[in-house]
Amino acid sequence: MVSIDKAGRIVIPKPVRDRLDLTAGTELALEVEGETIRIDRLARSGRTLDWADGRPVFRRVEGHSLTDADVRRLRDADQR
Numbered sequence: 001m002v003s004i005d006k007a008g009r010i011v012i013p014k015p016v017r018d019r020l021d022l023t024a025g026t027e028l029a030l031e032v033e034g035e036t037i038r039i040d041r042l043a044r045s046g047r048t049l050d051w052a053d054g055r056p057v058f059r060r061v062e063g064h065s066l067t068d069a070d071v072r073r074l075r076d077a078d079q080r
Contacts, residue, residue, distance in 0.1 A: 018056060021049045 002010045012022060020041070022028075027042040049056040 018049075019051070021056070
């Protein structure tokens with residue numbers, strides 16, 4: 001269950017955002033159908049999440065590889 005704050009906002013719970021790969025900047029369309037509010041994603045990102053052991057995992061992209069060294073380099077650059 002979610003509620004509306006004074007500014008008219010609702011918060012999509014984190015487990016739902018994670019499951020649907022909703023991140024800041026994701027564009028959504030809002031439609032009213034009778035007494036129902038429907039929220040749909042306008043466009044999906046180029047990468048889709050799968051779930052393994054309760055954790056999000058990006059699907060493999062053909063023609064691209066990512067090594068452990070690549071991950072370390074990206075992580076270290078992000079922490080600076």
